[in-house]
Amino acid sequence: MSLKDKVAVIGVGCCKFGENWTQSQEDMLVEAAYDAYGDARIEPSQIQAAWVGIQYASTGMAGIGLADPLKLYGIPVTRCENFCASGMDAFRNAVFSVAAGVYDIVMAAGVEKLMDAGSRGLPGTGGGHPFIGGVSAPGMFAMAANRYMDKYGITKETMGKVAVKNHYNGAVNPKAHFQREVDLETVVNAPMIASPLGRFDCCAMTDGAAVAIICRADMANKFRDDPVYVKGLGLSVYTGQPNYDPNFDYLGFSSTQHASSEAYKQAGVSNPRKEISFAEVHDCFTITEILNYEDLGFCNKGEGGKFIEEGISSIEGELPVNPSGGLKSFGHPIGATGVRMIYELTKQLQGRADGRQVKNPELGLAHNLGGPGSVACVAILGW
Amino acid sequence: MVGIRSFGGYIPKTRLARDEIAKAWGSGSMGGEKAVCNHDEDSLTMAVEAGINCIEGIDPKTVDGVYFASTTPPYKEKQSSTLIATVLDLGRETITADFTDSLKAGTTALRAAMDAVKSGSAKNVVVATADARPAEPESMFEQTFGDGAAALLISDQDVIATIEETYSIADEIVGLYRRDSDNYVRQFSTKFDSQFGYSANMVEAVSGLLKKSGAQPGDITRACLYAPDPRSLLGVAKALKLDAKTQLQDPLFLGVGDTGTPLSLMMLVNALEKSRAGDTILVASYGDGSDAMLFKVTDNIETISPRRGIDAYLNSKMPIGNYEKYVRYRNLMQKDKGTPFSSATLLWRERKQNLSLYGVKCGNCGQAQYPMNRVCLKCGKRDKMEELKMARKGKVFTFTLDYLASGPELPVPRTVIDLEEGGRIFLQMTDCDPQSVKIDTQVELTFRKIHEGGGFKNYYWKSRPAMG
Numbered sequence: 001m002s003l004k005d006k007v008a009v010i011g012v013g014c015c016k017f018g019e020n021w022t023q024s025q026e027d028m029l030v031e032a033a034y035d036a037y038g039d040a041r042i043e044p045s046q047i048q049a050a051w052v053g054i055q056y057a058s059t060g061m062a063g064i065g066l067a068d069p070l071k072l073y074g075i076p077v078t079r080c081e082n083f084c085a086s087g088m089d090a091f092r093n094a095v096f097s098v099a100a101g102v103y104d105i106v107m108a109a110g111v112e113k114l115m116d117a118g119s120r121g122l123p124g125t126g127g128g129h130p131f132i133g134g135v136s137a138p139g140m141f142a143m144a145a146n147r148y149m150d151k152y153g154i155t156k157e158t159m160g161k162v163a164v165k166n167h168y169n170g171a172v173n174p175k176a177h178f179q180r181e182v183d184l185e186t187v188v189n190a191p192m193i194a195s196p197l198g199r200f201d202c203c204a205m206t207d208g209a210a211v212a213i214i215c216r217a218d219m220a221n222k223f224r225d226d227p228v229y230v231k232g233l234g235l236s237v238y239t240g241q242p243n244y245d246p247n248f249d250y251l252g253f254s255s256t257q258h259a260s261s262e263a264y265k266q267a268g269v270s271n272p273r274k275e276i277s278f279a280e281v282h283d284c285f286t287i288t289e290i291l292n293y294e295d296l297g298f299c300n301k302g303e304g305g306k307f308i309e310e311g312i313s314s315i316e317g318e319l320p321v322n323p324s325g326g327l328k329s330f331g332h333p334i335g336a337t338g339v340r341m342i343y344e345l346t347k348q349l350q351g352r353a354d355g356r357q358v359k360n361p362e363l364g365l366a367h368n369l370g371g372p373g374s375v376a377c378v379a380i381l382g383w
Numbered sequence: 384m385v386g387i388r389s390f391g392g393y394i395p396k397t398r399l400a401r402d403e404i405a406k407a408w409g410s411g412s413m414g415g416e417k418a419v420c421n422h423d424e425d426s427l428t429m430a431v432e433a434g435i436n437c438i439e440g441i442d443p444k445t446v447d448g449v450y451f452a453s454t455t456p457p458y459k460e461k462q463s464s465t466l467i468a469t470v471l472d473l474g475r476e477t478i479t480a481d482f483t484d485s486l487k488a489g490t491t492a493l494r495a496a497m498d499a500v501k502s503g504s505a506k507n508v509v510v511a512t513a514d515a516r517p518a519e520p521e522s523m524f525e526q527t528f529g530d531g532a533a534a535l536l537i538s539d540q541d542v543i544a545t546i547e548e549t550y551s552i553a554d555e556i557v558g559l560y561r562r563d564s565d566n567y568v569r570q571f572s573t574k575f576d577s578q579f580g581y582s583a584n585m586v587e588a589v590s591g592l593l594k595k596s597g598a599q600p601g602d603i604t605r606a607c608l609y610a611p612d613p614r615s616l617l618g619v620a621k622a623l624k625l626d627a628k629t630q631l632q633d634p635l636f637l638g639v640g641d642t643g644t645p646l647s648l649m650m651l652v653n654a655l656e657k658s659r660a661g662d663t664i665l666v667a668s669y670g671d672g673s674d675a676m677l678f679k680v681t682d683n684i685e686t687i688s689p690r691r692g693i694d695a696y697l698n699s700k701m702p703i704g705n706y707e708k709y710v711r712y713r714n715l716m717q718k719d720k721g722t723p724f725s726s727a728t729l730l731w732r733e734r735k736q737n738l739s740l741y742g743v744k745c746g747n748c749g750q751a752q753y754p755m756n757r758v759c760l761k762c763g764k765r766d767k768m769e770e771l772k773m774a775r776k777g778k779v780f781t782f783t784l785d786y787l788a789s790g791p792e793l794p795v796p797r798t799v800i801d802l803e804e805g806g807r808i809f810l811q812m813t814d815c816d817p818q819s820v821k822i823d824t825q826v827e828l829t830f831r832k833i834h835e836g837g838g839f840k841n842y843y844w845k846s847r848p849a850m851g
Contacts, residue, residue: 121787130725131833131843132737132754135785135809139797142783150781150822195784195794243799243809244753245760250781 002266006099008220008227009212009381011040012343017208017331018177025059025113026069028209033070033109036211040223047213048103049076051093053086053110053335056125058117066109081335083370084284085235086110087210088338088377092233094214104216110340111209112333122205122334133241137284138202140372142194143243145287147250149196154290154305156196160187161308162286163200163328169315170325172355177206177331187286201286206331210340228349231363232269232380234262240374253373256295260367263378264297267363272297273319276380277361278348280341282369283326289313292367293321296378320358323348338377341366345381385500386542387678388507389687391436392652393429393532394418394639394696396814397712399703401526407706408521413612415637417529419703420515422712422791423813423831423845426453427463429532430511431470431830433645435775436691437509437534443472446536448499448508450492452482452644454561455514457832457840466842467511470830472739472772478505486559486609486670488512489533489644494674496537497546507538514643519567520715527612528568529640533648533693543687544655544664544678550592553672556580577615581669585609585619588673589665596677600624604662604680607650609669610634611641638697644670651678653693660684691850699850701814711791721789725836737843740775740828742806743768751805774803775828776849782824784817796820798846800828814847825849 013035015028037044052066059065063077080090087110094108117123121136128134135143148154164184170176182200190198220227236258242248260272269275281296283289290304298319299307307313313321324330324344327337345364347353363382370376398416405412420429430451438446449471451464464479478499482488489512496508513532518524558580561568570576585608593600606625610616613636620627632650635642642649647668654664662680667673703709710716733754735741742753746769748762753773758765777800784794796812798820812820813831826846833841 128724130723130730130836130841133809135783135797136787138787139783139785143781143797143799146783146822147781192784192786192794194786197783239760241809244807246750246752246801246805246807247761 003095003099003233004231004266004268005229006217007095007214007230008217009214009230009342009346010220010223010227011036011042011213012211012346013039014175014210014340014343015208016175017206017333019115020207021115023207025111025209028207029066029069029109029111032209032211036213040213042105042213042223044070044072046105047072047075047107048105049097050107050109051078051080051090053080053088053090053338055081055083055086055112055334056117056123058123059111059113059335065111082375084282084334085338085368085370085375085377086335088341088366088368088379089235091212091339091342091379092235092377095230095233098214098216104219105213107211107213108339108342109209109211110336110338112335113207114205114333115207135243135372136194138194138197141285141287142197144250144291145196148287148291151251152302152305156188157184158305158309159201159286159290160184162283162289163187165308165314166283166322166326166328169323169356170329173325173330176325176329177204178325178329197285197287203284203327203332206333208331208333208336208340210336210343212339212342212346226350228346228381228383230379231382232263232265232267233378234259235375235377236262237375238373240371242372252291252295252301253369253376255373255376256292256367256369256378259376259378260296263380267380269363269380272365273299275363276319276365277363278320278323278358279365279367280324280326280344281321281367283322283328284332284369288369289321289326296365296367315356315358323353323356323358338366338368341368342379342381349381349383384542384545385497385537385539386545387535387655388538388541388543389437389441389536389690390652390655390692391433391439391534391690392649392692392696393433393436393513394693395420395424395429395530396699396701397421397703398700399709403706404526410521413526417526417640418531419709419712420530421814423833424515425457425832426455426513426515427457427466428830428832428842429513429515429530430463430534431467433513433532433534434467434471434509434511437536438471439690440688441536444474446471446473446507446509447476448478448496448505449473450480450482450496450508450510452488452492452510452512453514454483454486454488454644455516456481456483466738469734469738471509486643487668487672487674488670489648490666490668490674490676493535493537493648493676494549494551497549500537500539507536510535510537512645512648514645516643517567522567524568527641529642531639531642531645531649533645533652535648535652541683542681543683544680547677547679548592548596549674549676550588550595551672551674552584552588552591554584555671559670581611581615582619582622584669584673585667586622588675589623589667592675592677598663598677602663603630603665605632605654605658606630606665607632607647607654608667609647610636612636649693655680655684656692656694658684695850708791723834723836725839725841727837727839730841740773740844742771742773744771744805753806753808771806773806773808777802777826779820779822779824779826780807781822782820784820798826800826800846810844810846812847813845819848
């Protein structure tokens with residue numbers, strides 16, 4: 001059974017991403033949700049169920065993390081936590097509930113308040129193992145970068161071009177965290193975070209919230225004449241301890257490969273390079289975007305470097321990737337990111353991505369990756 | 384005959400030039416350098432490494448005793464020898480004891496091991512001794528003290544040196560001491576202790592030993608005499624009619640320092656490394672009296688397989704750049720620390736995995752894997768696992784240098800290691816120049832302090848570049 005064309009996105013909302021010192025998670029959720037209500041032209045009381053992606057308990061616990069700020073009382077509200085893919089998994093659960101015929105109109109939200117944690121990198125989640133496991137996010141992807149550089153001979157410059165591209169796109173996006181371009185020299189010479197990844201190879205710490213309102217496909221035109229439809233949705237989980245798996249090659253993530261092939265199958269996509277018009281992918285680190293090109297089937301194994309070098313993923317390119325600015329420039333409030341990608345896909349497909357609009361998009365792909373490559377979620381939206 | 388069956392040594396790779404200490408305080412330098420525990424080492428981890436070296440090539444299940452000797456055990460209440468026995472992967476029927484509170488604890492432990500073997504109550508006893516003594520900043524001890532370890536396997540089979548005679552004296556004196564409330568080693572009067580403690584006790588014990596055994600000073604091939612400093616040692620040698628040039632074993636002062644409890648046994652290990660069958664070795668320690676012992680090297684010295692004693696470590700070194708780093712390593716200046724998570728119950732369940740370093744091998748597909756798990760990560764079969772002792776050698780599959788870690792040395796190399804006999808493990812790397820880490824770097828595993836989460840000492844393995 002395919003999900004294709006059963007569910008429509010009728011409204012999206014997003015707050016300004018950034019170091020939102022003066023805003024609480026409530027402020028950001030209220031902004032994003034009322035932006036989405038307005039976009040969908042519905043009243044809050046029309047929401048029948050909701051899911052919210054939150055990674056850190058300090059941002060919010062349980063369903064009340066969303067229900068309390070929005071006063072969404074009396075309906076089912078569920079917190080969804082699946083590492084950095086929490087937001088898109090919230091969207092996925094919302095879509096399934098509508099596709100199953102249980103609800104007509106539901107909300108998928110994502111939020112993270114990282115700056116209140118006061119840590120230099122992502123805050124700890126507490127518990128876990130005293131010493132087995134434990135690598136920072138930059139550390140994990142840096143180990144992939146070292147292996148990839150050794151195998152395919154790409155340089156820091158190649159990775160740096162991902163940052164240059166995404167900052168170029170984000171520079172004109174009014175809701176992006178960093179609305180400024182960076183040059184390659186700055187990226188390559190930035191202080192090291194986890195070798196070979198420097199500061200500009202890494203996405204920053206960002207606060208933000210995003211909301212999508214979805215409904216049954218057959219009623220979408222009642223709300224607007226340009227709804228977009230869910231064509232495919234896949235999620236895949238692999239090990240949380242890849243560093244102990246003797247068969248893991250660090251050259252890509254099985255989770256992304258499986259989630260995307262599932263989504264392609266549902267959407268009827270057989271040649272993603274040709275059929276996907278543009279993509280919002282999980283560029284938590286520059287190397288990750290290069291690995292994503294390959295894992296998503298945009299190019300062959302080992303050709304991710306060429307893909308960025310040749311400008312295929314630039315906004316004017318054949319397959320623009322991260323026209324929003326991506327996690328690098330738009331920001332990555334963990335639980336919010338997956339829903340923020342749905343926001344961007346919708347705006348682009350509707351031709352409402354001012355200043356960063358890709359040409360004549362028909363199918364957009366969003367890809368959310370969590371943990372040390374442990375969980376990936378891929379959504380394909382289109383007309 | 385009861386004697387030494389095997390030996391092992393250990394000296395921390397990190398060294399501090401005495402000139403750096405002198406520079407910090409504007410005082411005179413005694414010259415040379417001292418070995419200093421890396422920030423992730425203590426007496427227990429050093430004893431573990433010496434112990435591992437000592438039982439190299441010997442089935443650990445045949446070792447039935449561990450005596451640990453130190454004045455600086457990591458716990459005031461809780462035995463270190465039991466943890467060492469677990470890391471060495473000895474059987475449960477092992478007698479363990481900690482000998483402490485005196486610099487002669489090492490030789491006393493050795494004598495107790497000898498008595499245990501002689502009486503038949505134990506067959507193979509590891510005596511592992513180590514110290515990392517706290518020296519008061521700006522004191523003479525700060526320059527003289529160094530850190531190190533030695534281990535000896537006492538047995539009545541395959542001995543490389545028989546224990547010919549022992550002679551001990553107990554002498555009450557307030558020489559070196561450290562009260563429960565003291566941060567540093569104290570000495571009431573250096574001159575007094577040197578004359579009426581150290582020199583008097585050493586001369587009395589060695590003279591007594593020679594008399595008891597019927598040996599003459601000239602019979603001694605190597606004299607391993609504890610020495611707080613080289614000058615005091617010369618005085619003792621002269622009184623005992625030992626020739627400083629030909630008979631005295633190097634007290635390691637210039638390169639290592641006065642390591643305290645293990646020193647005389649480190650010297651013994653160093654002597655054994657160069658000895659020939661028929662050599663006579665004298666050992667004497669000092670601390671609230673003295674233990675003196677006479678060993679005779681046997682033919683087995685020619686056939687014992689190579690192992691790491693003192694020589695292997697003497698030139699394997701890495702300078703601590705400056706005094707300030709030493710201050711951090713030694714916790715002399717405290718930075719605010721986080722409180723890492725740990726759980727004594729969780730670690731108790733995993734002790735075989737984390738301490739003895741066992742993983743599993745799938746009985747269905749043969750995949751070696753670590754940490755232990757029940758459903759095979761390769762073939763998915765449930766509960767077909769056999770325990771597998773992981774190799775402590777391997778090479779770097781990939782790595783990163785972590786610049787955001789906390790700790791006195793940044794960046795912290797984090798390494799994914801493919802182990803020699805299968806399985807993969809993810810470990811911090813220590814004792815290295817981070818910038819030299821590469822894919823395929825050969826490494827070995829070393830047992831270290833990780834943190835004090837949960838309010839207790841968490842020990843685990845790290846990687847380090849393989850020694851030659």
